[in-house]
Amino acid sequence: MNNILSEIKKNGATFTPNRLADYLSKKILSTIDPSLSSFTVLDPACGDGSLLSSICKLGGAKITSFIGYDTNEEYLKDARLSMQTIDSENKCNFICKDFLTVCPNVANLYMDNIKNEFADIVIANPPYVRTQVLGTTKAKQLARDFNLTGRVDLYYPFFMAMTNALKKGGILGVITSNRYLSTKSGSDIRKYLLDNYEIIEIIDLGDTKLFDAAVLPAIFIGKKKETHSLTPKVGKYMSIYETDKGDKSKIESSLNDIYNVLESDKPGNYLVNGQKYTLKIGLLKHPADKKGIWQMSDDKENKWIEAIDAHTAFRIKDKFKVRVGIKSCADNVFISQLWDKEGCKIEEELLCPMISQENIEAWTIDKDSMLQVLYPHYSKNGKRQVFDIEKLPLAFHYLQKHREQLEGRNYLMKAGRKWYEYWVPQNPDFWKMPKVVFPDISVRPRFCFDESGAIVNGNCYWMCAQNEEERSLLLLIEGVSNSSVMIRYHDLCFNNKLYSGRRRYLAQYIEQYPIPSPELESSKQIMSLVEKLNNSSDACEKESLASEINNLVKISFGITDCQDT
Structure with missing residues (x-):
């Protein structure tokens, strides 16, 4: 089981539940031009074939061919088995290959004899893997192939490769993480989608837990543009999230499951198995530069x-300037509340009080529970410096015990920094200034004021x-x-x-x-x-x-x- 989970994390496999596959298939099929007499369906990362099986079952005789790609032959065996009972005419072709190498970019669309723009429908749940999990070599290769920069997820190049394979006027229906909708790293892919698609609908499935994996999914449904228009058409959006526990608004209806709520297509509050959810429906708004966060409001x-x-x-x-707190990437070495009790004597000039998300409530910092951090940085003439640790024997002796772990922070060493430095230390002069501090993740806002000179942990942000x-x-x-x-x-x-x-x-x-x-x-x-x-x-x-x-x-x-x- 651990090996399977490790493989899923590595490859980003998150198989689509049957109900969700049917929901997406119905959405796609409802948008197809009724005058089309036949069409080809592509799934570029088909896994166990649940999406292809669903759209085959619901699409009828008009679907003349199915193409499924995946890099895992075991997954493809399951996909073939699932299609056998419903694909009596043997219209499905499964291929064990990385689709990103088949259709990498506009310049190489004819690799492996795959014809440019061959699919009428692309239905997909591509892998979700951040670049830091992919590894440097793979990430750099993707960046070259798809002209990507910054922190991206593997589904970003999938969006682009699927677009290359889709006919003009064809329909893309894809399930991904919802991160690209609202993060800075998603700005380029948001612009790409607005440039290439008439957005039909965005469905943010939020915290509905429709997947076993810890992912907040979203569905994108779009029609590939015939030409690049200057002004993207306004699409519909739908979102569903658990209602805040203190919310007293009335219940619209009590339904059996999330899919019943989604299919109701009526905004409001719903009770599903004792949990209250809010369904919102409206029109999508985006800024003129196409890169900003897509606003979902009525x-x-x-x-x-x-x-x-x-x-x-x-x-x-x-x-x-809103700054993040310090990041050591070795908190077990640098942070403690019990330095003396643990027998770790450290020079006083290196130990500093630290505000962390555990110490913060709105308006208030619990100073009694603050940890102490070994902070090897100081300021001289307004510039951040690092102590010569060999001149501080207590700290040097302590840090030497952890030297192997600290030197294992390859990114720090490659940047020419000292082995005992922080990755994100900030300017020590700023800590002494009045500041507002708040945690990165919170149910409610927890902004508080500090004039104690304390350092701020990396799970918080601050401004001075x-x-x-x-x-x-x-x-x-x-x-x-x-x-x-x-x-x-x-x-x-x-x-x-x-x-x-x-x-x-x-x-x-x-x-x-x-x-x-x-x-x-x-x-x-x-x-x-x-x-x-x-x-x-x-x-x-x-x-x-x-x-x-x-x-x-x-x-x-x-x-x-x-x-x-």
Whole structure:
């Protein structure tokens, strides 16, 4: 079993459940031009053949041929067996080969005698493998073949190869991770899809757990363009996620499973086996440059976003750089709460208190539970330096015990850094400045203020003030970021929930947060009350102040209670 799981992780195999295969097949078949008398279906990574079996079963006699590729012969044996009972005319051709080498790019579309644009339908659930799992050699080869840059997933080149094989006017229906919809690394593939497809529908399946693998899937359905049009057509979107536990909105209906909810095609809240889900339906919005995050919001929500934008004086990125915390890639060596008790005597100038996501609540840092980090960096004349560890015998003796592990961080060594450095250390001068800190992953916003000089862990982000004016702005940002207004704005504009309602608070999202004018009377009150809340130790007073701040944020953005829903 462990070998199978290891193979699945390595190759990104996530076989499609039969119900999901049927759901996707029906969606695709409903978009096919009814005048077509015959068509060819391709699955470029067919695995056990569930998608081809489904569309064969539902597509009828019009499908004249099926082509399935996979690199695993054992998977293909299962695929052939599953097709035998429904493909009596032997219309299916299974090929044991990596489709990315068959149809790698426009310049090489005729490799292996595969004709350019031969498929009327592409149905697929390609592998999900990040570049760091693929390995350097494979990742570089894909980058060359598909002109890709940055951190990508294996399904990115699959998107491109499938497009090369698809006829103009043909339909692509593909299940992938939903990451590309809302991450910076997905910007190029978002632009590619808008350039090459009329998007029919995006279905973000969110945290529905339709796969055994820990992946949040999404379905892309598009029609390959006949020509490159300047303005992409607006497509439909649908999303389904578990409802926040505190949500009190009414239940639309109680249904047997997620597929019944999806097929209802009616937005609202649904109860499925005791769990509440929210189904949203609307039109897809994308920025003019085609690379930005695709916004999935309906007309009412768009008007609400426009109201926020109309009252925005600046975005966080206009005033502050949002930084990630320190990353050692060897936390077991550098971080502890028990240095003395474990008998690890370390020079005091190297041990620093550290804020981590475990220590943070909205408005508050639990300083008593903070860990201590061995931090071998200091600042000299405004520049980051690294201690000469051999002049610090206690730390040197300790780190020498872990030298093999630390030198195993090949990327650090190749960059010409010292073996005991941090991979991401940041400038030590900035730690001493007033800063707002927040965790990367959280159900609710947890922005808090720190003036203790503590270091920030890599599971958090932070921004610092270099003068008194910036300090005041940070108080305003803390108040706005912890508000119900910004929870809603975050969800509507960034579409990035994980399982169980957890959100990603990545720098790329937070830097886009809108902030009202600090000159407004309501904004001045927010800054004053946030300062008071940060210094309060009384739980009741803090709760009252947080509620008052929340109402003032609404006023600053011109949002009435009836709009804030």
